[in-house]
Amino acid sequence: MSRTGDNLANVIQYLSEVHPDRLEKIFQVLRKRVPRIEKVMAEAMPDGRLLLTIKDAPFENPVLSRFASDGTLKMLAYLVLLYDPAPPPFIGIEEPENFLHPRLLYGLAEECRAAAEKGQLLVTTHSPFFLNALQPKEARVLYRDEGGYTQVATAGDITGINEFMSEGALLGDLWLEGHFGVGDPLVNQGAPKRDIFS
Numbered sequence: 001m002s003r004t005g006d007n008l009a010n011v012i013q014y015l016s017e018v019h020p021d022r023l024e025k026i027f028q029v030l031r032k033r034v035p036r037i038e039k040v041m042a043e044a045m046p047d048g049r050l051l052l053t054i055k056d057a058p059f060e061n062p063v064l065s066r067f068a069s070d071g072t073l074k075m076l077a078y079l080v081l082l083y084d085p086a087p088p089p090f091i092g093i094e095e096p097e098n099f100l101h102p103r104l105l106y107g108l109a110e111e112c113r114a115a116a117e118k119g120q121l122l123v124t125t126h127s128p129f130f131l132n133a134l135q136p137k138e139a140r141v142l143y144r145d146e147g148g149y150t151q152v153a154t155a156g157d158i159t160g161i162n163e164f165m166s167e168g169a170l171l172g173d174l175w176l177e178g179h180f181g182v183g184d185p186l187v188n189q190g191a192p193k194r195d196i197f198s
């Protein structure tokens with residue numbers, strides 16, 4: 001898939017011809033997350049272009065993808081990336097929370113975890129809902145030090161985080177409640193307000 005995802009129809013067509021089982025798995029997951037989606041099709045036009053259409057259960061005819069929900073298209077694109085039969089060595093996803101219902105982010109984070117077993121995956125997010133699906137060793141907090149340089153802390157290395165998690169806390173909730181002690185733009189300009197490491 002291209003960086004912008006503008007060739008999604010081509011990728012769907014390729015998967016339907018070469019990896020139909022993988023494409024069906026993608027559609028199964030999509031149907032669980034986007035109710036009433038029946039089919040996604042890449043249809044060839046007489047001039048050779050491919051049109052991506054989406055068939056929604058209540059309607060008789062499919063609609064062109066440009067008239068579909070941005071969230072539906074984003075979820076489809078993420079699933080195509082994460083279920084790629086020949087995944088690239090590195091996948092970067094920026095702010096998956098944009099256009100997606102917050103309750104879909106937990107499942108997407110789990111899909112990302114599974115995909116990370118086959119290659120490197122970097123997801124940037126400002127969503128506590130996405131973070132709630134992660135373990136402390138999987139999350140990094142970026143902040144700027146007093147010299148203006150970007151620093152990185154692993155959430156699991158921050159004092160108290162692992163203990164809270166062992167008692168049933170969720171990572172995104174701890175972040176919102178200020179337990180990271182760093183990376184909050186409203187507190188100390190994002191820099192640590194205390195020694196965050198044990």
